[in-house]
Amino acid sequence: MAASGQSWLNQDFTGDDEESDNDFNPGLEVPSDAEADDDEVAKPQASARRAGSPSDDESAADLKTNGKRSASPVKGGKSPPADDDEGEEDEGQGEDDENGDHNDEGDEDEGEDLNGDEDEDEDEEDEEDEDAVTSRPRKRRRRGLNQFFEEEAEVDEDDDDLEAEEDDLGPEFIQDTHPDDDLPPEADQDDRRHRELDRQRQLQQSLDAEQEAAKFRERYGRRTTTALSNSSFVPQNLLMPDVNDPSIWGVRCKAGKERDIVHKLMKKFIESQGSRNPMRICSAFERGDGPMAGYIFVEARRKVDVDDALTNVADVYPRSKMNLVPVKEMPDLLRVTKNKELEVGGYVRIKRGIYQGDLGMIESVETNGLEVTVRLVPRLTYGMDEDHARPGSGDVKRKRPNAFGPVNSFANRPPQRLFNENEARKRHDRFLQQNRGLTGRSWSYKGDLYEDGFLIKDFKLQHLITDSVNPRLDEITKLTKTAADGSELLDLESLAHSLRNTAAEGNYVPGDEVEVYEGEQRGIVGRTEAVTGNIVSIMVTEGELTGQLVEVPVKGLRKRFKEGDNVKIIGGSKYRDEVGMVLRIKDDKVTVLTNNSNEEITVFSKDLREATDAGGSGAGASKFDVQELVQIDPTTAGCVIRADRESVRILDQNGSVTTRIPSQVQKIEARRNAVATDKNGSEIRLGDVVRESGGENKSGTILHIHRGFVFAHNKLGIENSGIWVARCTNVITTAAKGGRITAPSTDLSKMNPALQMKGPDMSMAPPQRPGRDPLQGRFVHINKGTYKGHRAIVKDTTAGEARLELQTKNKTLNISKFDLSIVDNNTQSKTRYEDWIRTRGGPSAMRAGQGVPGSRIPDSGFGGRTPMGVMDGGRTPAWGGASRTPAWSGPGSSGSSGLESGRTPSWKGPSGSQTTYGGGGMTSYGGTGNYSTTGSRTPVWNAGAKTPYGADHGFNSAGNSGFDSFAAGSRTPAYTSSSRTPAWGGPGNAASAPTPAARPYDAPTPGISAPTPSASGRYDDDAYTPYMGAPTPGAGPQDAPTPAASFAKNANKEPLKYNRLGFDAPTPAASAPTPYASGAFDAPTPAAGGPRYADDDEED
Amino acid sequence: MFFLRYLEREISIHPSFFGNSVHQRLKDQLYADLEGSCNGEYYIVCIMDIYNISPGRVRPGSGDAHFTILYRAILWKPFKGETIDCAVSSIKPQGVFCEAGPLTVFVSKLHLPPDMRHNPDATPPQYSNNAGDVIEKGSAVRVQLIGLRSDVGNMYAIGKMSSQWFG
Secondary structure, rough: OHHHHHHHHHHHHHHHHHHHHHHHHHHHHHHHHHHHHOOOOOOOOHHHHHHHHOOOOHHHHHHHHHHHHHHHHHHHHHHHHHHOOHHHHHHHHHHHHHHHHHHHHHHHHHHHHHOOOOOHHHHHHHHHHHHHHHHHHHHHHHOOOOHHHHHHHHHHHHHHHHHHEEEEHHHHHHOOOHHHHOHHHOOOOOOOOHHHHHHHHHHHHHHOHHHHHHHHHHHOOOOOOOOOOOOOOOOHHOOOOOOOOOEEEEEEEEEOOHHHHHHHHHHHHHHHOOOOOOOEEEEEEEOOOOOOOEEEEEEEHHHHHHHHHHHOOOOOOOOOOEEEEOOOHHHHHHOOOOOOOOOOOEEEOOOHHHHOOOEEEEEOOOOOOOOEEEEEEOHHHHHHHHOOOOOOOHHHHHHOOOOOOOOOOOOOOOOOOOEEEEEHHHHHHHHHEOOOOOOEEEEOOOOEEOOOOOEEEEEHHHEEEOOOHHHHHHHHHHOOOOOEEEOOOOHHHHHHHHHHHHHHHOOOOOEEEEOOOOOOOOOOOOEEEEEEEEEEEEEOOOOOOOOOEEEEHHHHHHEEEOOEEEEOOOOOOOOOOOEEEEEEOOOOEEEEEOOOOOOEEEEEEEHHEEEEEEOOOOOOOOOOOOOOEEEEEOEEEEEEEEEEEOOOEEOOOOOOEEEEOHHHEEEOOOOOOOEEOOOOOOOOEEEOOEEOOOOOEEEOOOOOOOOHOEEEEOOOOOOHHHHHEEEEHEEEEEEEEHHHHOOOOOOOOOOOOHHHHHHHHOEEEOHHHOOOOOOOEEEEOOOOOOOOEEEEEEEEOOOOEEEEOOOOOOOOOOOOOOHEEEEEEOOOOEEEHHHHHHHHHHHHHHHHHOOOOOOOHHHHHHHHHHHHHHHHHHHHHHHHOHHHHHHHHHHHHHHHHHHHHHHHOOOOOOOOHHHHHHHHHHHHEEOOOOOHOOOOHHHHHHHHHHHHHHHHHHHHHHHHHHHHHEEEEEHHHHHHHHHHHHHHHHOOOOOOOHHHHHHHHHOOHHHHOOOHHHHHHHHHOOOOHHHHHHHHHHHHHOOOOHHHHHHHHHHOHHHHHHOHHHHOOOOOOOOOOHHHHHHOOOOOOHHHHHHHHHHHHHHO | EHHHHEEEEEEEEHHHHHOOOHHHHHHHHHHHHHOOOOOOOOEEEEEEEEEOOOOOEOOOOOOOOEEEEEEEEEEEOOOOOOOEEEEEEEEEOOEEEEEEEEEEEEHHHOOOOOOOEEEEOEEEEEEEEEOOOOOOOEEEEEEEEEEEEEOOOOHHHHHHHHOOOOO
């Protein structure tokens, strides 16, 4: 009986077993097994099944009871009307199928056993029957959970057997023997089942007919087709819990401990199974962190069972109010939320403790998913913050032990540093222990494990942030292991993997040329059209699929580049934002020659993006640019040789290379006009090409001049991005910057410099004294007046007076500068102001007159000249009052050139071109001074210069237009600007001035003839005819200019080589000035000479 | 590759320069500005002639006059894939720097003939192979450009020497 029943069952299900059950059950069974193993949160299954999972025997039994309970009525009910009509039978079978499917899940053990038996003889079935019979008592023994159900089940089983037998034998057989004959007596009596059948039929009919038809079609069509979607097969509404199912109670527990408790319960459940009173709960679960935190849910038939189960379990509070979950809400309680899987190598952040916010890398994940081993960069003090003077027990008395104890607060936690056993040994030797085995780089310190300098620590999952970690590159590099040789073992693969989730979409932009290297579509080349999530649509450009749109997952994709492409490095490598050219491609590794540093680096193609051909370094990556001058510390400056996002590499002035983070260094304002002298004393400026003298003979163009150091850049240099550093005195200039002397082009968009000079000249203010009066702050002795003999400090000065603060009295007074003597701080010797100011002028004049010529003067001369201006101003009254002759003659003999040259520029101080002119003039005068060292001559010139000045002015204003604006303009300012008129005129009001002028005119004719050519050389030819005409001697030299002019021409022709000719060989006095005229007149001469260039060239 | 091309250049000039020499000034300016310059795409080798200087237009506000100059110039534009002859200017372990006129070409070691070995001990340092070929500073080499980069006013190229048709 039983055997036949089973075979009937089987026959009904064979199809199921093979087709649907195998597919269908795993969905239900496998998870339940998995649950039993690792007990994940996800527990979507029907409660009954879950209950079974902990122990198979029990569950089988339990389920069987359930299954049979529901199955039996049908079959019981079916047997009587079995022969009524086919349709009804069909329906019944349909019903059976449904129920059977449910049962089968539980019954599978049996079902599978019997699978082979379906078509076999009755003999075998008998044997089976015996088996079944023998096994039954065992089952009965084991069960005992619910007596009533068990009996029902038994009867039911008999019923099943019967039905199955009938089916097996076929319709004829049924007709032969009336089924009622074989029914057990109680089957008749049990009309409850009839009622149930009726009820079910009603229910059935109430279902939508169409739906039903579909269901049937599916059910029976299934036998012929092999594959069908199974999802629609399980009517969800029949799986829904109803009142007959066990109830679920929500029990309060300690928040955060939910999963622990469930684990404990499971353990307890398993242990209790062998005991006398096993736990009678079906399942227990929790809902994690969400709104249901602080609750666990226990499924059981009775509340008492729950109470029993939860007694003596920590952290759960069954005594508090238990919530019975309404049947309706049960499914919601079991809804699955897919939670992120943690993978080894992934990045997490720590939520609390001193490592709060720190990035960690997952080393391993415990199987229960509760604990994660994380690698961190430790923050350790090694006991350095402990107060050793205080006994260790001091903390006990303290009310707030943390107030001065080891730093635990987030604000002043120790910085992230790799574990250093040596430091740990210093104070905490007793806490330190080396772990045996492995690499020997594993240490235990204060109960924590350190490997390779990293802290390896277990964290509970709820203490970690796993979502949107967004690791930054610097953090990642900190976490990166370094190999013994110092190279970084940055696992690009894992890094890319961890970054993929965050940056995957950004990695591909429409238009990228890509290649599929993995998966079915391998080998396809195309351009990306669109990117949605991790799927990229590609327009195929090569091969037979050309023109088609293909969708490919990101992971099988890589970008394609060609040699020579300009690319920018994106993505997570440390070279991020570098720009370079592709040198070589191998698989998906691309070698790139960076623009900035001429380095060859190899990266993955996915980290590259095509860049525009136009260069430009990785702008925006760093606030520093390569080749920029930065201050490292107050005494050290350096030049940036590489700028990353996170670090700046600097070549400092001593030639060593250091790496700093950007915040540690400051930019230095570049001095555009910095000038220095090289080994040979020639001047060098920014942009000049210099060569290292000695050493490696490196050459390069000067980037920066900073305090005696030259930073130069060699375009071909590889090391340090081609930048090198040397002392100024160790380089030799090889070529001056082209534009400086030889090609002084006029900026046509600016005011014509020639004209520009004139305006201010007309109404020139008295000469300004640039800079600070050197008298200020000096210690002086008062020579005259009420305070004669007092000493004082000069607080301020005006043109003629000094404001003094007396040392003896608290008083300030104004006294003429010439009533003062300057007290030397060291020797205490007193120098009269006149003498002092002269000696002050002397050296600087020496400097200027030394033959340090031309364009150097503006720089060095300026400093020296400043006092000149002062002297001048200071002297003004002196000139007026005292006889000028000694003042002039004195210098005339001792260092006339010096004094004069010193003075001349002072007049001309205010404008650039004047200054150079002054320089020129100065030197030439120095020359003349040497010629005839008569003191009288100096005034001659002055006078001469002065006198024409008046004329000049008028002349200029009147006849300027007739001139080449250049010639006039350029020279006029040179002269005019010097505007001796006011300067001299002021002091010159003393009629003494002109007088000497008049005097020398006739007297030192030879003297004047000498300088004049120089002047005329400068004035060249046409412009000054009137001026030339005026002074008789001036007329003489008019033919003199010719050599000067020709010289100028020569100089123009070969400007590069001979631009310093004048400086080097100032042999003839006349020739010396000439180059100045040609070269040093910044604006005018070139302009004048400019057109001539072309002419010259053409002539040549 | 060299080209002869008509080009235009606009120059503004300050009113203070107005006068009968203004055209000469413009020409000077044009020569000074452009000859030997590089705009990132090509080098202007030489300005052949100036065809036309437009009448100046005074700009309202500033008073500057604006001239458009039409001129013809010889250009040199290097192309990717072009083969050029150049002179080696320096030898590095990473490769060779060559100069083709104003253009600096870097040939990585990867793109030198495979049998060429860097020999830093030779004076001057050189790349050489067993057949006796030597690349040292000053050698004339033939290079195929494989990549070009242009900065403002400058160009830079990488090339290769490992292909077969380089005599």
